[in-house]
Amino acid sequence: MTDRLETAANPEGLNRVVIEPLTRVEGHGKVTLLQDDDHHIHQVRLHIAEFRGFEKFIQGRPYWELPVLVQRLCGICPVSHHLAAAKATDALVGCEALTPTAEKIRRLMHYGQVLQSHALHFFHLSSPDLLFGFDDDIAHRNIFGVIEDYPEIARQGVLLRKFGQEVIRVTAGKRIHGTGAIPGGVNKPVSGEERDYLLADVRQMIEWGQQAVELTRRIFMESPDYHREFAGFDSNMLSLVAQDGAFELYHGGLRALDENGATLFDHADCQDYDRLLHEEVRSWSYMKFPFIVKAGQRDGWYRVGPLARVNNADYFPTPLAEQEAQSFRELDAGRPVQASLAYHWARMIELLYCAEAIGILLEDDDISGTELVRRGEMQHRGVGVIEAPRGTLFHHYEINDDGLVEKANLIVSTTHNNQAMNEAIRQVANRYLDGKELNEGLLNHIEVAIRAYDPCLSCATHALGKMPLEVRLVSSGGELVDRLVKSPAGEVAHGS
Amino acid sequence: MNTRKTFRMDGRTIPFEDGQSIIDAALAAGEYIPHLCHNPEFTPHGSCRVCTVDVDGRMVSACTQPAAEGQQVVNNSDPVNHYRRRLLQMLFVEGNHVCPGCEKSGACQLQAVAYYTGMLAPHFTHFFPRREVDASHPDTVIDFNRCILCELCVRASRDVDGKNVFSISGRGIQSRLIINSNTGRLGDSDYDRADKAASVCPVGAILPKHQGYEVPIGERLYDQRPISVVGDVAQAKQGDNGDG
Structure with a gap:
């Protein structure tokens, strides 16, 4: 832990270095560093500079709008929000089990989503760092450099993403912000023509998925010690797992393991998420800091996403992904892999899994079934959980007797990784930047650490109404003219 | 002759x-x-x-x-359609018409006419009025954010249903749809989902409850052909108009 770098003891007189905006991540964020005259680092923070407020403005809206409305949180993985909200509304309409057709179509949509998001992240956003080095020339260290130097890798990245988007279009109606999932089911089956269209490419996608895993494995193993150490630290891990402990992205129980792989809780019902996890608000970020209640506020922070999922799962249900996962698990002799940069490797194993799982589902006749929706007795509370590309995603809604939303709470994947990302950049700052004069290449090390987590910062900002804020009016001469302070309770007052 | x-x-x-x-x-x-x-x-x-x-x-x-x-x-003609676009733009900014999240999208007459006339942006500053959703009736929800004051529900309830469930109150920019019941809520009125007034709304203001987005994208009323060919929402068979 590098707690001392969260808040400098004496910030006065320190030099402030700002990385803004963070590049090659989704959404808008910044990192600030406080450095003394000898270039020693005293404070490092990842700030989220925007907020959404969806939890507030969906209050009063009809529940059946939620899957379509709330997915507008994001343009990168809207399917995750679409499905998490749909699962929550399943609970609201008393649907205890989807029809086989509905569940398989939703899974197909979700796997398409995870595949395209992972392809986007690795090939477009992160591969320039990994292929060219963290301090390569900035004019070259981007997707255009990849296209120039590794045209086949770039091409595979683009076409893998396209395939995932097409799976989404077929199942949801649109590539972005579709309407496929509705409370209690889905609104369309997959036609024979659509199935054949997707099947034509699936074998190629599996092959490229294998190559992508091999590429990330090879890059990691070229300098295993460096890659372990870079932003490496121990943490708890949280994810869904299937009933038999298998890797699971769509539906299952919650499993939390500590840094040694010991169980904190297992197969927990997501409806109880708010007893298992709490969220802390800190004054300097719009993103909350969740923690596992059982492990306490200080030590209960954890990681989610590909690294946590691959670590937590007992096995992968598809053969090629399982083979790759076995190789991954050998990295630290069976102990959970803790390296931040191993996220890339784990992410490509998941991409391969999705391609395999899509192939299996496309051969399943249930996806062309006609029983699309099941409903039961209306309920007032519904919680939906799903493994989004970036990690576990919770949607929790409460509605009144008229069916209008009274309360909503979203814990978005990136939010779970808030403390971990701060920890990662503090490790990097401490190890590689401390005592040095900063340049672009060194600062990119910070961004590399953040990118490993594939944060979606726009999705993850939900501290509306609880954030203490301060607004200062300063004259051109630098004198404080006025000061407005909003307390955590929301009261606004002038201060001196 | x-x-x-x-x-x-x-x-x-x-x-x-x-x-x-x-x-x-x-x-x-x-x-x-x-x-x-x-x-x-x-x-x-x-x-x-x-x-x-x-x-x-x-x-x-x-x-x-x-x-x-x-x-x-x-x-x-260009001048006439320009005039229509301005009128439509005023309707869009006066209410809260959020097409991306609206269950009527693809089967909405306001949206279809806007597409037909080539209205691409609202042009005027949005009013963002604060309006409520009345979901007090067991079968129907009224979203006042989307009401364009066409009075079709008023006329249908008065002239066909003989109930006078709806009326317009206020004048000018303060005009608003009101409901004839002691509480002002639909659930306490004589309204019934079988009423003519339930099926004439050209926008997403009066809608069946507990459903939405049942019709997939691509199969909604105006997904394939424009309104000039398809005709009005009310003409489409009830229950087959995109979202109920």
Whole structure:
């Protein structure tokens, strides 16, 4: 832990270095560093500079709008929000089990989503760092450099993403912000023509998925010690797992393991998420800091996403992904892999899994079934959980007797990784930047650490109404003219 | 010899009968004039003005203007459509019409007419009025954010259902749809989902409850063909109009 770098003891007189905006991540964020005259680092923070407020403005809206409305949180993985909200509304309409057709179509949509998001992240956003080095020339260290130097890798990245988007279009109606999932089911089956269209490419996608895993494995193993150490630290891990402990992205129980792989809780019902996890608000970020209640506020922070999922799962249900996962698990002799940069490797194993799982589902006749929706007795509370590309995603809604939303709470994947990302950049700052004069290449090390987590910062900002804020009016001469302070309770007052 | 009376519209001869409005004669002849508050089943209202046409150099609403022998009507021209787009833009900014999240999207007459006339952006500053959703009725929800004050529900409830469940209150920019019940809520009124008023709303203001987005993208009322070919929401068979 590098707690001392969260808040400098004496910030006065320190030099402030700002990385803004963070590049090659989704959404808008910044990192600030406080450095003394000898270039020693005293404070490092990842700030989220925007907020959404969806939890507030969906209050009063009809529940059946939620899957379509709330997915507008994001343009990168809207399917995750679409499905998490749909699962929550399943609970609201008393649907205890989807029809086989509905569940398989939703899974197909979700796997398409995870595949395209992972392809986007690795090939477009992160591969320039990994292929060219963290301090390569900035004019070259981007997707255009990849296209120039590794045209086949770039091409595979683009076409893998396209395939995932097409799976989404077929199942949801649109590539972005579709309407496929509705409370209690889905609104369309997959036609024979659509199935054949997707099947034509699936074998190629599996092959490229294998190559992508091999590429990330090879890059990691070229300098295993460096890659372990870079932003490496121990943490708890949280994810869904299937009933038999298998890797699971769509539906299952919650499993939390500590840094040694010991169980904190297992197969927990997501409806109880708010007893298992709490969220802390800190004054300097719009993103909350969740923690596992059982492990306490200080030590209960954890990681989610590909690294946590691959670590937590007992096995992968598809053969090629399982083979790759076995190789991954050998990295630290069976102990959970803790390296931040191993996220890339784990992410490509998941991409391969999705391609395999899509192939299996496309051969399943249930996806062309006609029983699309099941409903039961209306309920007032519904919680939906799903493994989004970036990690576990919770949607929790409460509605009144008229069916209008009274309360909503979203814990978005990136939010779970808030403390971990701060920890990662503090490790990097401490190890590689401390005592040095900063340049672009060194600062990119910070961004590399953040990118490993594939944060979606726009999705993850939900501290509306609880954030203490301060607004200062300063004259051109630098004198404080006025000061407005909003307390955590929301009261606004002038201060001196 | 019995010759039918006619007028000319956009170079075509349109026959009409005495007392018929320009829009009804045009629609009967297969010529589309964009409109929102007009429905041939009800008394013309003339409130939305989207059916404005140029008749012998004067801009008039085609739903209230009787057809007359020898009229020269301009319907589909740049100046007339520019005028319609402005009217539509005012309707969009006056309410809260959030098409991306609206369950009526793809089957909404306001959206379809906006597409038809080439309205690409709201142009004016949004009012963002604060309006409520009334979900007190077990079968129907009213989202006042989307009401365009066409009064079709008012006319249907009064003239067909004989109930007077709806009315418009206030004047000018303060005009709003109100419900005839002790509490002002639909659940406490005489409204029934089988009422004519339940199926005439051209936008997403009066909708069946507990459903939405059941019709997949690509199969909604206006997904494949424009409103000039498909016709009005109310004409589509109830339950087959995209979202109920």
